[in-house]
Every structure is written in C-alpha cells, then in structure tokens.
Amino acid sequence: MNKKVSTTEEQVKIRQETKQIFKRFGKKRGNLMPILQKVQGKLGYLPQEAMLEIADFLEIPGIDVYSVITFYNQFRLNPPGRHSIRVCLGTACHMKGGYITLDAWKRRLDIDRGETTPDREFDLDSVACVGCCVMAPVTVVDGKPQGKVEPTKVDGLLLAFEHEQEKKSKNENG
Amino acid sequence: MKTVSLTIDGKKIETRHGEKILWAALENGIYIPNLCGLRDEAESVASCRLCFVEVVGKEQAVTACTEMVTEGMVVNTRGAEALRMARSGFELLLSSLPMDCAHCVKSGSCELQKIAHHLNIKLKSKRFRKLLRELPIDDSSSLFTYDPNKCVLCGRCVWVCRERLGVGVLGFANRGFQRVVTTFAGEPFGESKCQECGDCVSVCPTGALTFKNGKTEEE
C-alpha cells in the first residue's frame, strides 16, 4: 500500500523541503502532528523520505511516524494525481452500492484505495458522506460531486477524461 | 522489602508491596488469562481485556494487570461476572484468527490454547462470525517468520523491541480492523533495521512470530 514512487531527484527535493519546515519547530515529540500537516501541505503527501527526515529530527523510530500517518485519514502516503476520485461510502451511498462503485474504480484504475496510478493521472480514495445523498451513489471527481455513479458511469467518466486528453495532445501537436 | 498479604481463590499469599494482582497470582501458581501484560513493563496497556478478576468490596470486575494488591485483599479469579467478560473478549478475538492449530509450530505452547482451555471455550468457537484479515506472511528474516494473521495485537513485541533493546523496529500501523504490527512503511524484516535478536519472538504469545528452526524458544 506504500510503494516508493519517487525518483532520486525527487527524493533529494523531498528531503530538502521537509527540512525547511523544521525551522519553525522544536524537537518535541508533541510536534509530530503539526509537522506532518505542514509537510503534507507542502508536498501534497508524505513520502518515505519525508517520514525518515521527520523521525531523525524528532529522534523517534521511523515506525512511530508511519504509525501516526496510517492512523489518521487526513494523511496521504501517495502523491496526489492530476485528477482526484473520491468515492462516497456514507450511509446512503453505502446502501446504494457505493462499494460496488469503489470496486469499479479500483478495477479500472488498477489501484487500491489511497493509491495513485503510476502515471500520476488519478488518485483514488473513499470519503464518508459528502452531503448530497439524493444523488447516491456519489463519486466526487476533481471536487465536483457526480450523482448515480454506477460502474457504467465510471466507464463513462473515464472515457470523458480520455477524450479530453486526446484533444489536448492534438492541440499541442497541431 | 515491604510485603503485602492477600487471598486469591482461597489461597493465602504474600507478595511485594505495589505488585499487581496478575503477577502475584501467576507467581503463586494461580493462572489468570493474559496477553498484553509484560512483567517488566511499568504500566500495563491493559488492551487485551482478558485478565478480569473480582475483588471483594469492589462492585465491578477489574483487570488484574492494572490492579495493585492491598493488605487483606480478597480476590476471586473464578467469579461469574469476570469469566463472562473474559470469555466474550476471548471469543471476539478468536473470531478474527485462523486457529489452524494442526499446522502451527506454536501449537502446544500457544497462550491462546491455554486461555481457551482455562475459560472452557472451543478454539473453533462459533459464537461470532469469522472475519479473517488475510495478510501476507513475512518470511524475509533469516531468524523468524511473521504471520500477521495470527497476531493478537498484544503489543509485547513492540515493547521489547524498543524498551529492552532501544531499537524500535516494530510498531502499530493503520486503524480498526486493518490495525497491524509492522515495520517502517511495512518493509520486510529482512530489509528493516531488525538486529535479529529474537526477543520479540520469545515474548510473542501466539504463532505470529516464530523461530525458523521450529523451536518456540531461542536456543
């Protein structure tokens, strides 16, 4: 669930940017949460290199940083994709087959919940109720709630992205 | 040293001042089910909820690993209420464990078997629906095998790995049903900072951590 997605170049940058954040903090274990939030705010996620830097700085085992990150939903282990897919699993969406929708996304994107496609085009996650239950099952695509997203609509939404992609590359080439 | 005398299951015993009921009982040959407690630990995490006992004068059953002995205390480890709570806790635990004793090297020295026997519960108890985790086994260490499916999350290994050795390879990750004992970023033991001291294997009460030579104790 926590694959290494960074290149060497990126790793160096991650380490530098993480260290930048330490300037504002003391070496107190209690600072772990705010540091994690700041680092994720800057990098968009919490890569392993950042976790190790933070563990070094606070002088705690790396596993303790990993432990806190995996405990809270707010933290991401994988980089954000260009498009974000959030499948609602709130009560109404759950009843209306939210899990079937989630499975369809997983299958089509070939990633699990909390992961990003290798080309960093899509990231997939679940959310607990986005507040538009009448449209259940809901998937929030790039911040926009889409209603009645059943597996066929998953295909439709992905097709739309493909079209857009094609148009873009045509324009760039033409 | 100051001593305290108390009665456990009708047996008069003497123990150190400040001792917890659990250790006083075990030392005197009186068994109380327990998974998460470790003798050297200053404060028990009391997370397994199996060591319930009844104390005369107390309205509710207490966890023996956290309750300090007092002079003249009368403890009953066989009270109906205490056993009822321990049984429910244990059956819930069993409901997410494979309990494949016939193929497990820990069989015969496993704390789960001992507890089941003590509480008179079948290891294949059907009271709660089975829900297994189906996690991959880590065979990468040259010294031991880690099968997270058999882990009861007692935390003993986590504690010894950091407190006794100052290493801190092990810890908890995730939340709820997904909670596991693991290494940094879930890396295999063979690639982790593990020093292969074997201490975590020695304290593991189940077949989750077992030596590769098939023995239950390090030779």
Ligand code: SF4
């Ligand atoms: S063998 Fe020793 S160092 Fe390795 S995980 Fe177990 S207690 Fe920690």
Ligand code: SF4
């Ligand atoms: S691996 Fe063993 S000692 Fe560690 S938490 Fe699991 S059951 Fe307890």
Ligand code: FES
């Ligand atoms: S030994 Fe007392 S709660 Fe686990």
